[in-house]
Amino acid sequence: MLSYKHGYHAGNEADVLKHICLIQAYKSIKRHHKSITYIDTHSGSGIYKFDSDYMSKNKEYIRGITKLENYKFENQSINYYLKVLRNINNSKKLLFYPGSPLIMNHLTDNLDKLLFYELHNNEFNLLRKNLSKNINAKICNEDGFVFLDKINANRKTLALIDPSYEIKDDFNKVLNTLAILNAKFENLTAIIWYPVLNIEKNDLFIENVRKIGSNRITRIELPLKQYDEEVGMKGSGIILFDGSPYLINLMRDCVRELYLLLKDGYCNIRPKIQKL
Ligand SMILES: C[S@@+](CC[C@H](N)C(=O)[O-])C[C@H]1O[C@@H](n2cnc3c(N)ncnc32)[C@H](O)[C@@H]1O
Incomplete structure (x- = not known):
């Protein structure tokens, strides 16, 4: 039984990092490929209204998109992300936060193919609507980890793997998936989001990613609080599989800027962009 609802978290600092990376990954791939397949393994419902019960409960977006809405500086990736959100809303003031399916629905063109997985029935029905x-777009009410069987090796593919980690096994599934991607796929870029919960668990996860022994994996991690023993998310990261040097450089600049804009009080842990 799945209880996670992305509406409680939409627009928070983790969504900001993930969606900026997703947008830039798509743009950088489309510089070289006319037509791609986009796969979203854990899609959510796609639209999160700021005045909905879910969004109003914890107001996590205040820690994320709200801090960026009046951004006046020059980072291209942040400015482009804000432009995309406003275009999807059809308004300068955001009325809803668009999830990854809406963002990609907006960015992609008729030559691209989109495949979405969402296991939760309500979220699936909303996404379909x-x-x-x-x-x-093809939308499947199935376990997103089956996506590996659907990849067409001849088409450039971008995958967003964004589990809720409400099941601890999600960390292992992500590791298995990465190992398979590394062993079998040459034509695929993947963005795998992960939460930073505490230093020991995070170090162990990163060590396990390193043990896959791939030279195609980059860690992009945005700490926002001290990694202490308090319960809750201390930051989040992306395991970028087969991202171009161009994308990695863009994300390096962007994560430094996001760290200054979003960090929560004192934090002496620095953002990380490193090959694993
Ligand atoms: C973090 S949310 C997705 C957010 C979305 N990717 C975005 O950026 O807007 C994770 C979603 O995955 C769904 N989910 C959980 N386990 C799943 C599975 N095995 N396969 C597909 N969807 C799953 C949850 O119902 C939830 O809607």
């Missing part, structure tokens, strides 16, 4: 106009 929210994407009903997109004829290039």
